[in-house]
Amino acid sequence: MHASTPTATRARTRTGLTLLTMLTLVSVACTPGGETSQVSVPPPPASTGVPDTEPITLTVWDQESGQVSKVWDQLNAEFQQRYPNVMIERVNRDFGELKTLLRLAIQGPHPPDIVEANQGWPDMGQLVKAGLLLPLDNYAEAYGWNERVPENVLAVSSWTPDGKQFGTGNLFGYTTMGEIVGVYYNEAKLADLGLEVPTTFADFEQAVAVAKQADEVPIQFGNNDAFPGIHEYSSIQNETASVQDITDFVFGLQGGDLSFDTPENLQAATTLRDWADKGYFTPGFGGGGYDAAVANFAHGEGVFMITGNWIVANLGADNRDFGFFLMPPTTAGDPPVATGGAGFPLSISAGSQHPDAAAAYIDWMTSDHASDLLIEVGQIPLHTGGTSSSIQPGTVLADVVEAASTASETNGVVPYLDWATPTFYDTVTAAVQELMAKRITPEEFVAKIQEDYADFQSSRT
């Protein structure tokens, strides 16, 4: 090691000081994010459809993949045929990429016209708050969107223009396709066990116990990816708590006075932990992947599996070996309640040069024709009077579509828990993992989640 000479030390000090000064200068520079202003509702369009006065390029950012993505290509081509002056520039990204890149792109000088962002506080909520999305109310009026889908589908894309209230106010996104979480069952196994499709929650618990007795895997489950745990918990919570309470909780209504620490939620947590304790789930579920669980279920391991409509594509839409029902109600005959709601909605960016054309595009992507094509690839239409001509009765797809329409008609769809706060996804998934591994008690579970919720609610005011 060289000994430092005084000169070298002085020079080093000087350089250090220069750097520090520079950093400080930059540091005091400015408030990040710049000014934001609320966006006012654009006037209703003079007519529906695309005005054919000038060539228009619509940039669309979406996060579809696989078969659905191919349908989008087809729909885009057809839209361009219909309106020859329109050019669609499609930017297809995966969920994670879109989440991070959209924030940058939509603030830039040439934002995409139409974006397919996720709902909830972390995504759409922040875009609305920053004034980056256009309120669609007048377009909804002109195209009759409000009458096509159940209220709650619109609610999950609704915000007050300041982005402070969720589930109410203006409409910032629209979709007719939805997601629904329910229970898949293996028809042959259920019959072998001498069981019928359960009609009450107690029936379901009974069926699961019988399956356990018979050495079957009662509920196929792999929770290494963390997200499936929310669906297991919600499926029970939907039976213990009321639709109104869960919905208001997620939307943060009632001034954020709602708590997660309720007897109903505690009961749901206790039940979930008991199920895990009694071996109702796949052994070693904590280490199993979700995709592996789906594959195992498709190969005949497990009597039930609690998950969403999206695995229809994995099972095969025309598969007749599996059935689907919504978690049955506590009292026979009551309308079932299910977690789910709208799929990713389409929104128009505030910076779009062609909002009218963009609205026409959204209408096209949510038309009956689009639904027909999307149903064929296992997507679930939520709009009333959804066509089902292409669905073979007796298939798993038919079950899922029927269940979804039942839930839509009775307004029995509750939003995903993880939309409740920006950090809720992480908090809830981790807490469910800990609960099911018996690392925390049900009391600690609800307290932990309530802490996150209370933190966020207090930051909103």
Place this chain on the structure above:
Amino acid sequence: MDETPGALAARAGAVGSRRTKPERLPGEARRIGYLYVAPAFLLYAAFNLFPLGQGINVSFYDWDGITTGSWVGLGNYTEFFTDPAIRSGYAHVMVLMLFYSFMPIVIGLFLAAVISRIRIRGLTFFRMLLFLPLVITDVATAVAWIWMYDVDGPISTAMRWMGLGHLVPSAGWLGDFNTALPAVGVFGMWGQFGFCLILFLAGVMKIPASLYEAARVDGANAVREFFAVTLPGLRYELQVVLVLTVIGTLGTFDEIYVLTSGGPGHATTVPAYLVWQRMFLTGQVGSAAALGIILMLIVFAVTYGLNRLMEREAEA
């Protein structure tokens, strides 16, 4: 040490310049030097210093990445002391330090001592084999390790075969709350020790054979020889390895991202993972920036501390 032609020329230049500009000390930097470093400095400033300044700026705000941030002063920094998630992140990184730094050094030293004592045919081949894990991308090997750690993977199968099946966690090694962090650690250790070994081997070759001979003449056994000759001779290598592995551990991200995503629960979260999560997933950009700055300061402090410690020992 022999003087290189460059050093000679420099001295000649210094002599020459003394005649014209006697006020500058020999070896003192000339102004023109700044011009030479300008291109590199500008790039460094644009891509490192400027973002660093921005990061510092952002860390004083509560900012979601889109809307106007609000000034919170040191609020994001006090979180460091109050947020249990951050605390457990650092606790996890301390555990990992054992696997990523301490154990590889111990194993590396041991192997270096053994290899230096005995002649092995095809030493180059073994060296390459041990170094290999470091050359292959972490992410690729991590995917293979996920499979190895599976409840039905080769590790569990081998243990069952040996009659140790009851020790295999039912959720697999990465899915169990107790074994997930050590499992991540073992993976990192496997990647690190080859690196330590290579540096130590190079260092051992530098130690004059006469020292070993002298030790043997004095009747030192292998253990004594190691502590009296090998270890002191490897002081600088040890310093380099220690600093690099400790810094590497503090910045651990990809292993966690690929192997566990911080799970199960929050059993394997580490500071760098929290930075990423808050930045890109939960829109807590200010908090993420503060965490990153703190991590940087800790890395600085640890590096400085380690260097001072080693230098003092060298002087003693």
